[in-house]
Amino acid sequence: xxxxxxxxxxxxxxxxxxxxxxxxxxxxxxxxxxxxxxxxxxxxxxxxxxxxxxxxxxxxxxxxxxxxxxxxxxxxxxxxxxxxxxxxxxxxxxxxxxxxxxxxxxxxxxxxxxxxxxxxxxxxxxxxxxxxxxxxxxxxxxxxxxxxxxxxxxxxxxxxxxxxxxxxxxxxxxxxxxxxxxxxxxxxxxxxxxxxxxxxxxxxxxxxxxxxxxxxxxxxxxxxxxxxxxxxxxxxxxxxxxxxxxxxxxxxxxxxxxxxxxxxxxxxxxxxxxxxxxxxxxxxxxxxxxxxxxxxxxxxxxxxxxxxxxxxxxxxxxxxxxxxxxxxxxxxxxxxxxxxxxxxxxxxxxxxxxxxxxxxxxxxxxxxxxxxxxxxxxxxxxxxxxxxxxx
Numbered sequence: 463x464x465x466x467x468x469x470x471x472x473x474x475x476x477x478x479x480x481x482x483x484x485x486x487x488x489x490x491x492x493x494x495x496x497x498x499x500x501x502x503x504x505x506x507x508x509x510x511x512x513x514x515x516x517x518x519x520x521x522x523x524x525x526x527x528x529x530x531x532x533x534x535x536x537x538x539x540x541x542x543x544x545x546x547x548x549x550x551x552x553x554x555x556x557x558x559x560x561x562x563x564x565x566x567x568x569x570x571x572x573x574x575x576x577x578x579x580x581x582x583x584x585x586x587x588x589x590x591x592x593x594x595x596x597x598x599x600x601x602x603x604x605x606x607x608x609x610x611x612x613x614x615x616x617x618x619x620x621x622x623x624x625x626x627x628x629x630x631x632x633x634x635x636x637x638x639x640x641x642x643x644x645x646x647x648x649x650x651x652x653x654x655x656x657x658x659x660x661x662x663x664x665x666x667x668x669x670x671x672x673x674x675x676x677x678x679x680x681x682x683x684x685x686x687x688x689x690x691x692x693x694x695x696x697x698x699x700x701x702x703x704x705x706x707x708x709x710x711x712x713x714x715x716x717x718x719x720x721x722x723x724x725x726x727x728x729x730x731x732x733x734x735x736x737x738x739x740x741x742x743x744x745x746x747x748x749x750x751x752x753x754x755x756x757x758x759x760x761x762x763x764x765x766x767x768x769x770x771x772x773x774x775x776x777x778x779x780x781x782x783x784x785x786x787x788x789x790x791x792x793x794x795x796x797x798x799x800x801x802x803x804x805x806x807x808x809x810x811x812x813x814x815x816x817x818x819x820x821x822x823x824x825x826x827x828x829x830x831x832x833x834x835x836x837x838x839x840x841x842x843x844x845x846x847x848x849x850x851x852x853x
């Protein structure tokens with residue numbers, strides 16, 4: 463059975479003030495300020511996580527293009543028709559993320575879901591967060607859907623009527639579903655076993671609109687391969703369990719990006735070679751900045767009592783806010799962990815279905831910015847943990 467990828471096109475960004483920042487898991491996208499832009503005077507050059515500004519008056523905007531092609535299958539006789547059932551599926555996908563316990567994101571964080579039509583409402587970075595089912599854009603072979611985001615690299619950067627108040631703020635996020643792929647609503651999936659589950663695909667893509675990248679955890683909503691046709695990932699959303707489509711890894715990532723009032727745990731560490739000299743032949747990532755730890759190890763926290771995977775991170779780098787320089791020292795942080803549990807932590811190479819090339823957040827160019835105060839070059843792909851170490 464072949465795996466079908468859920469595509470993502472995301473500008474990266476991250477934010478952690480007042481303490482040393484390190485590569486984080488689940489996985490989070492990052493952005494670095496353009497320090498050559500005069501609007502960024504005094505702004506840190508350390509990578510900042512991409513996220514939505516939850517303090518916008520009226521809530522975060524959202525809309526959907528109600529133009530549906532024949533590839534969107536709904537339940538026959540559904541009250542209100544096909545559009546009504548698709549609308550409910552969209553809202554359930556939003557509510558999955560808004561229903562995570564311990565997160566600062568909630569249903570009140572969003573404006574009401576508006577509707578438009580025409581089929582090509584995702585054409586431009588207009589500052590409007592839109593879901594499109596019949597967009598005329600080209601899709602790479604095997605891609606079911608993708609999310610395109612516009613992330614601020616300068617204070618005051620605009621998209622439509624929005625102006626960024628922080629580095630990494632997501633100003634525009636459009637979700638496009640492949641009009642040549644068959645999708646079915648949850649109610650219609652059993653009768654259409656060759657269709658992909660619309661709720662699972664939308665839940666994944668909406669995670670990108672919030673700042674999450676792909677996750678190497680196979681059961682996570684942010685795992686970049688859709689469940690096989692006729693099946694769905696996680697549980698079905700319900701009023702009692704709106705976040706049922708998510709895994710613990712998704713929940714932990716959301717709590718890190720949008721912390722709530724409740725306290726959660728954190729595990730920090732570094733993935734280092736037994737022999738430090740094994741990395742000494744790697745070129746420096748910047749003048750005077752040697753590679754001192756493994757870049758690209760998948761670090762996983764497992765509940766010691768149940769054996770369940772709770773969250774994963776990707777090792778790589780830290781950024782000292784005083785020096786504002788990225789150091790590739792093998793650091794990792796796993797946050798958003800429930801308190802009162804013991805965790806077993808292990809590291810593994812990214813040699814499974816999700817390889818280093820799919821994790822654009824921490825393993826792309828995002829920890830560095832050329833021609834900036836934090837100019838550096840991430841270690842090349844052949845220096846990653848997956849190529850140089852065994853689990």
